[in-house]
Amino acid sequence: MATGLARASVAHRRGSFVAAFLAVFLGAVILMSFASLLDTAGGDGVGKTDRNTLTIMASVVGGWGVLVVASAVATTLAVAARQRAGELALLRSLGATPGQSVRLVVGETALVALAGVVLALPFGYGGGWTLLRLLQNSGQVRDGVDFAFGASALAVGAGGTLLAALAASFGTARRAARRRAVEAHRQASAGGRHTSRFRLIAGLVLVVAGASCAVVTATSLDGSKIDSQSVAGEGAILTGIGFALLAPVLVRAVTAAAAPLLGLLGSPGTLGVLAVRQRFQRAATAVMPIVLCTAISTGTLTMQAVWNSAHPQLSADDKGTAILNYVVVGMLAVFAAVMLVNLVVAETTARRAEFAQLRLAGATPRQVLRQVTAETALMLVTGLLFGTLAAVASAVPYSLAVTGDALPSSAVGIHAAVVAGVAVLALGAALAAARRTGRTPMTTALRPAVAA
Amino acid sequence: MDSITRGGAAEALRLSDVVKVYGAAGEGEGAGAGRPVTALDGVSLALAAGTFTSVMGPSGSGKSTLLQCAAGLDRPTSGRVLVGGTELPGGGESELTRFRRSRIGFVFQHYNLVPYLTVRQNVLLPQTLAGRRRRRAGAEAVAVLERLGIAELADRRPAELSGGQQQRVAIARALATRPAVLFADEPTGALDTSSGRQVLKLLRESADAFGQTVVMVTHDPVAAAYADTVLFLADGRLVDELSSPEATEVARRMAALDSRVTAAGAAPAGPGTPVTAAARAFRTEVA
Ligand SMILES: Nc1ncnc2c1ncn2[C@@H]1O[C@H](COP(=O)(O)OP(=O)(O)OP(=O)(O)O)[C@@H](O)[C@H]1O
Numbered sequence A: 001m002a003t004g005l006a007r008a009s010v011a012h013r014r015g016s017f018v019a020a021f022l023a024v025f026l027g028a029v030i031l032m033s034f035a036s037l038l039d040t041a042g043g044d045g046v047g048k049t050d051r052n053t054l055t056i057m058a059s060v061v062g063g064w065g066v067l068v069v070a071s072a073v074a075t076t077l078a079v080a081a082r083q084r085a086g087e088l089a090l091l092r093s094l095g096a097t098p099g100q101s102v103r104l105v106v107g108e109t110a111l112v113a114l115a116g117v118v119l120a121l122p123f124g125y126g127g128g129w130t131l132l133r134l135l136q137n138s139g140q141v142r143d144g145v146d147f148a149f150g151a152s153a154l155a156v157g158a159g160g161t162l163l164a165a166l167a168a169s170f171g172t173a174r175r176a177a178r179r180r181a182v183e184a185h186r187q188a189s190a191g192g193r194h195t196s197r198f199r200l201i202a203g204l205v206l207v208v209a210g211a212s213c214a215v216v217t218a219t220s221l222d223g224s225k226i227d228s229q230s231v232a233g234e235g236a237i238l239t240g241i242g243f244a245l246l247a248p249v250l251v252r253a254v255t256a257a258a259a260p261l262l263g264l265l266g267s268p269g270t271l272g273v274l275a276v277r278q279r280f281q282r283a284a285t286a287v288m289p290i291v292l293c294t295a296i297s298t299g300t301l302t303m304q305a306v307w308n309s310a311h312p313q314l315s316a317d318d319k320g321t322a323i324l325n326y327v328v329v330g331m332l333a334v335f336a337a338v339m340l341v342n343l344v345v346a347e348t349t350a351r352r353a354e355f356a357q358l359r360l361a362g363a364t365p366r367q368v369l370r371q372v373t374a375e376t377a378l379m380l381v382t383g384l385l386f387g388t389l390a391a392v393a394s395a396v397p398y399s400l401a402v403t404g405d406a407l408p409s410s411a412v413g414i415h416a417a418v419v420a421g422v423a424v425l426a427l428g429a430a431l432a433a434a435r436r437t438g439r440t441p442m443t444t445a446l447r448p449a450v451a452a
Numbered sequence B: 001m002d003s004i005t006r007g008g009a010a011e012a013l014r015l016s017d018v019v020k021v022y023g024a025a026g027e028g029e030g031a032g033a034g035r036p037v038t039a040l041d042g043v044s045l046a047l048a049a050g051t052f053t054s055v056m057g058p059s060g061s062g063k064s065t066l067l068q069c070a071a072g073l074d075r076p077t078s079g080r081v082l083v084g085g086t087e088l089p090g091g092g093e094s095e096l097t098r099f100r101r102s103r104i105g106f107v108f109q110h111y112n113l114v115p116y117l118t119v120r121q122n123v124l125l126p127q128t129l130a131g132r133r134r135r136r137a138g139a140e141a142v143a144v145l146e147r148l149g150i151a152e153l154a155d156r157r158p159a160e161l162s163g164g165q166q167q168r169v170a171i172a173r174a175l176a177t178r179p180a181v182l183f184a185d186e187p188t189g190a191l192d193t194s195s196g197r198q199v200l201k202l203l204r205e206s207a208d209a210f211g212q213t214v215v216m217v218t219h220d221p222v223a224a225a226y227a228d229t230v231l232f233l234a235d236g237r238l239v240d241e242l243s244s245p246e247a248t249e250v251a252r253r254m255a256a257l258d259s260r261v262t263a264a265g266a267a268p269a270g271p272g273t274p275v276t277a278a279a280r281a282f283r284t285e286v287a
């Protein structure tokens, strides 16, 4: 029954699958691009130095790329699976076994993820080719090296993304399915407050790992080489992912601190705080891409600015490296931005019934939008704060190592631009999605959720 | 059907010639490209303050639509609605919301409590949104909860309550603003018999002891008999009315109504269709 049901279910709620599809598609494109460098490195007639450069590039940059993509894909699919909790509870009470309901969710994911990965193939090919060109233009790889796209690109890019997607939906679905049917109904309406110990430990380990990268950068790196950026950059991303994992705890702390301030916004502010307090997990979802987007863009752009200010006369190779840096950051920042919009829209749209309940209790449309603004502000403050922290933790040691100054003056401008961009994206996505839910007549939205 | 107004008592609700067409041109409903459905076909009624009225009728006869139009949750296609002597405002959704917040309480079959708020916060929500001083409103909320015998649940969240308890909280929330009219759409529909009886007693008491005007849609003749008057709806029209109802008589009239509708065949409802014609004929018969 599982496949037929899964296909019907995908067709029925196309909107909520777009998020999962996009995550897998973009993630696979990025991972394939980097992994194809390994295929290229393995080609006939590739010299030893070229092979080393390509392998290092693929494994260092691609390594944290895997982390970013895997955590983003996992979060998106966990959200999709969590939003199905109510529907799964219904199936359970109709007699579906836990195994059947898990197979349904994982079957759906497989269908969507497969489509995403297959469509990603030509784009991953193009991405890998472009990366090789950039490496060649910056003189890091000889021009004679031919592009190859094969087993590594497929195994890491396609396989890795699929695996992350399936593992995430399996984990979330199994947790949901193991609950007794009655309990499942209640959980579906409550939405989690609990953060798993695994998540906390993994988050802490990554933050510590990121911090140690910063120490290495400050103490033992050769500041005269542009390559040292990759160690520092890795620090920003590791810390960023660590903070992203710790997001529920961080949101809780920020909410506690900011609650009196939001109270000044009137009842929508107060309600927003109450809503976030009961559902730190949900609020933390959007914090993840905010942290990553901020950490990656601010961190790497600032480090490039540091390098540029130390070397007013950039060599042709340095210029090439800079472009390569921009492309890599660009890819991951765009990915994080799409994830951000994706997750915010998915989470907001899923609250249609809740908004209608507020409206029934006397909230004007404007009050609902103000509450959404207050909640998004909490997530933004958390994400921007810790994203900036992650970026600073790696950019400052790097700047000290290269120039001896804490930070170049251009860092402020870079940071302001990133903050503004992220804030506009998050608020825009949340408000647009909330406004759209208001288009459904309230009386329809209040019917017991059929597709919510 | 103006006869329902008791002599001298203030008027809590008046509908004059209310028509609701779903899917009509210019109607924002996403009801698909199907032909328009006339859910209400010229309903007029007036209810005195402090009365408890039940609305019955076959499935699809327009009961929920009637309640939603009367409560300002939806706008009629034509006709007028007056609550507590004031017409529903014609402006935007915000204006309508403020009107509802101050004059109307609504209870659904599914309780529609906000999941992340406690019982107390849920009951206080309309006042909180209206920006009323918290302390006074808080005392009133506790008073209502005590009256309904659920004060000890004040700090729980909806997921920790039984269906009957949730429905009583929903009623407490609707009553806490002292609305001109409390509307309830199948409030006992999801409850077992004894929880259902508790809810019905509660509605009856709020009419008797506090002069609360109550309008309730139900499918259950026993529930309908808790009211002062039962109105019968068929194909979007009021076709019958019963004062001081007894459950057996309510059931008998409902059965008559059901057979009339069934006898008219499965033709789609709409102005001038056989079903409406049959209902019209029926109405003249009982009048
Ligand atoms: N949003 C809508 N769009 C289109 N048609 C609708 C909509 N809501 C109700 N209808 C139609 O209007 C008519 C009256 O519906 P309504 O929900 O008022 O019936 P009801 O008497 O409450 O029925 P029930 O007892 O089954 O709840 C029905 O024919 C229904 O199909």
Ligand SMILES: [Mg+2]
Pocket: B063, B064, B065
């Ligand atoms: Mg109904």
